[in-house]
Amino acid sequence: FRSKLLIVAILILLNVGVINIYLLPISLIEIGLIGVLLCCVYFLLLHKTSFWAKEFYVAVIYTFGLFAGPVSLIYQHIKIIQWLLIPQVFLLAFSNLLIFSWYDFLKDQRDKQPSMIIHWGIKKANKRIKLVLVIGVIFNLIVVFLNFDEATSVIQTIILLMYSLLILLFKKDCLFRKNDLYRIIGDGIFFIPLLFIIYARFRQL
Numbered sequence: 339f340r341s342k343l344l345i346v347a348i349l350i351l352l353n354v355g356v357i358n359i360y361l362l363p364i365s366l367i368e369i370g371l372i373g374v375l376l377c378c379v380y381f382l383l384l385h386k387t388s389f390w391a392k393e394f395y396v397a398v399i400y401t402f403g404l405f406a407g408p409v410s411l412i413y414q415h416i417k418i419i420q421w422l423l424i425p426q427v428f429l430l431a432f433s434n435l436l437i438f439s440w441y442d443f444l445k446d447q448r449d450k451q452p453s454m455i456i457h458w459g460i461k462k463a464n465k466r467i468k469l470v471l472v473i474g475v476i477f478n479l480i481v482v483f484l485n486f487d488e489a490t491s492v493i494q495t496i497i498l499l500m501y502s503l504l505i506l507l508f509k510k511d512c513l514f515r516k517n518d519l520y521r522i523i524g525d526g527i528f529f530i531p532l533l534f535i536i537y538a539r540f541r542q543l
Contacts, residue, residue, distance in 0.1 A: 363410075363411065366407055366410055366411065368410075369406045369407055369410045370407075372402075372406070373399070373402060373403055373406065376398070376399050376402060377399060380392070380395055380396070380399060383395070388452045389452060390452040390453060390454055390456065390457040391454055391457075392452070392453060392454070393432060393435035393436050393438075393439055393453065393454045394432060394454065396431075396435055397428055397431040397432035397435055398428070400427075400428075400431045401424060401427050401428040401431060404427060405423075405424050405427070419481070419487075419490050422481055423493070425477065426474070426477060426478065426481070426497055429470065429473060429474040429477065430474060430497065430500055430501070430504075430527075432470060433467070433470050433471055433474055433501075433504050434504060434524055434527070434528075436454065436455065436463075436466075436467050436470060437467060437504060437507055437508050437520070437524060438520070438521070438524055439453040439454060439455040439456075440455050440460075440463055440464075440467060440508070440511075441511065441514075441515065441520050442455075443455050443456065443460055443463075467508060468508075471501065471504060471505055471508065474501055475498070475501050475505075478494055478497050478498050478501065479498075481494050482494045482498075492534070493531075496530055496531050496534055499530060500527045500528075500530055503523060503527050504524075504527065507520050507523060507524060
């Protein structure tokens, strides 16, 4: 039954994809194909080689998937602050993935799963995760001090909150290892912007 359901779901998605080819702008379809190519390259590297830089590559794919579509449609009207969001989101995603791999160090080592943490070794990894977090927070504070507008302040406050939770995960690993709590919080931080949007919508009602 499950395999039949999966086949039906795949057929529905294929039909939706074919329909969208005629409805979506060409630039968006081209960007989508690049995204698919990046994903295919990632899976090939993962399964055919001892690819250890997966955290960096996944952060690139995540950032590309989040921004490539909107940027391809409105790039002529994008403001400086919106461009600055791209490296900020990349650094957030990269920090998050590094911390996940840091938590999974022993498990990945036992299962012979390559990662940047295993490649570096745990001592170097500790220093480099701190460095990525520090760079991200400094970047965040620089944008805050540039003081673009109120909306920018809200966005940067959200990003700072997300970094605060990542730093907490990194510093208090004994607390968050229980029941894989680090995964819930690590994944959950990316829902914080959505919660702010919902809150803002309710305030307008």
